[in-house]
Amino acid sequence: MVNDGTPDVEVVARVLGGDGEAFGILIRRYEPGLLRFATRMLGNPDAAADAVAESLVRAYRHLAQCRDPARLRSWLYRITGNRCRSHLARRHTTDIPLSEAPATALADGTDAWAALERREQVALVERALVALPAEKREAFVLKHVEGMSYEEMAAVTGARIPTLKMRVHRAREALLEALEEAYDESN
Amino acid sequence: MSPIDPRLQEALDGERDPGTLPADLRDAYERLTGAARLLAGTPRLSVAARVMAEIRQTTRSEPAENTLRRALRWLGRPRAVTVRLRPVWTLALAAGLTAILLLPFQVGSLPTPGEAEGVAQFVGHFPGARSVEVVGSFNDWSRGMLHLNDDDGDGIWHGAAVLPAGQHEYMFVVDGERWVPDPLAGRYVDDGFGAGHQNSLLIVRPTATER
Numbered sequence: 385m386v387n388d389g390t391p392d393v394e395v396v397a398r399v400l401g402g403d404g405e406a407f408g409i410l411i412r413r414y415e416p417g418l419l420r421f422a423t424r425m426l427g428n429p430d431a432a433a434d435a436v437a438e439s440l441v442r443a444y445r446h447l448a449q450c451r452d453p454a455r456l457r458s459w460l461y462r463i464t465g466n467r468c469r470s471h472l473a474r475r476h477t478t479d480i481p482l483s484e485a486p487a488t489a490l491a492d493g494t495d496a497w498a499a500l501e502r503r504e505q506v507a508l509v510e511r512a513l514v515a516l517p518a519e520k521r522e523a524f525v526l527k528h529v530e531g532m533s534y535e536e537m538a539a540v541t542g543a544r545i546p547t548l549k550m551r552v553h554r555a556r557e558a559l560l561e562a563l564e565e566a567y568d569e570s571n
Numbered sequence: 572m573s574p575i576d577p578r579l580q581e582a583l584d585g586e587r588d589p590g591t592l593p594a595d596l597r598d599a600y601e602r603l604t605g606a607a608r609l610l611a612g613t614p615r616l617s618v619a620a621r622v623m624a625e626i627r628q629t630t631r632s633e634p635a636e637n638t639l640r641r642a643l644r645w646l647g648r649p650r651a652v653t654v655r656l657r658p659v660w661t662l663a664l665a666a667g668l669t670a671i672l673l674l675p676f677q678v679g680s681l682p683t684p685g686e687a688e689g690v691a692q693f694v695g696h697f698p699g700a701r702s703v704e705v706v707g708s709f710n711d712w713s714r715g716m717l718h719l720n721d722d723d724g725d726g727i728w729h730g731a732a733v734l735p736a737g738q739h740e741y742m743f744v745v746d747g748e749r750w751v752p753d754p755l756a757g758r759y760v761d762d763g764f765g766a767g768h769q770n771s772l773l774i775v776r777p778t779a780t781e782r
Contacts, residue, residue: 528607
């Protein structure tokens with residue numbers, strides 16, 4: 385997260401006061417996380433980029449509707465999550481699963497062999513993740529990749545905390561099983 | 572899919588020290604947290620330039636219409652009022668509204684709506700509120716443009732505006748911070764941000780069809 389010391393509330397006030405360029409501060413601050421979240425949700429970096437771009441434009445246009453600018457991050461993730469769900473609902477069959485997408489989509493290590501090994505590991509985990517139902521995938525990513533509390537996840541998804549805990553628990557079980565199967569096959 | 576040990580779930584939820592887990596559960600813990608770390612790679616993509624270009628385009632094509640021009644348009648017109656009443660609250664508000672309708676400033680003091688415009692009156696019961704305003708799709712959800720009044724301090728806040736004919740979403744903002752839907756709206760629509768919040772829905776009919 386980019387943090388130039390200016391609280392979100394102040395940046396939002398500047399944008400609403402007519403300084404549209406200040407929205408760039410918010411983009412720099414939240415774009416990496418939103419792209420990571422959307423990429424994990426959609427399994428396709430291009431579709432994720434579209435979803436995040438559309439979400440940020442929508443957020444700009446409706447910024448005055450953000451009821452609590454101090455929780456801007458949750459609001460942006462909520463909009464992006466909605467875009468992802470819409471995308472998944474009308475998903476094109478031509479979408480490329482992330483595991484088949486160009487490997488440059490994610491940052492890799494400096495050592496070529498280590499990078500290859502890491503990419504294989506990433507692909508394995510991505511396959512397990514993408515096999516989860518969207519709600520469980522979202523819950524796991526928000527909790528363990530984006531590092532959110534259950535309270536913030538509730539603000540993002542609109543789901544109740546016990547429901548989210550159950551989704552995260554089920555996602556862990558499914559992922560662990562898939563990872564152990566893959567581990568057993570490789571040995 | 573088999574359930575995993577509750578102690579592992581607790582450790583993953585940060586409610587238990589992972590160091591206290593037995594060896595097999597600690598392996599599973601490492602496997603899951605390791606998977607999460609692998610998924611945390613930062614994408615090399617950026618949509619910043621694309622988003623800012625679209626924002627600048629939006630700003631150029633809608634210069635200041637959202638604030639100054641609309642405010643002047645609203646303030647500069649003579650006024651007349653029509654009232655929308657819904658069954659809920661009707662009895663409680665009837666006496667107050669009757670008095671409101673008889674106030675001279677409202678009759679003939681609203682802008683004369685154009686053919687593709689209509690008049691909407693907003694009424695809300697907010698006892699003890701210090702301010703109430705209306706934000707909606709017709710003013711880009713901007714605050715400070717449509718304030719309701721409660722001149723006699725009875726908790727019934729009211730105001731009117733000429734709006735383009737058609738469907739508008741709106742909310743009341745009470746005391747500058749509390750967003751509440753209009754209990755009299757009768758129609759509501761999901762606000763599209765996924766947390767189950769609903770905006771009030773208003774349909775403005777063109778004045779031309781009422782004449």
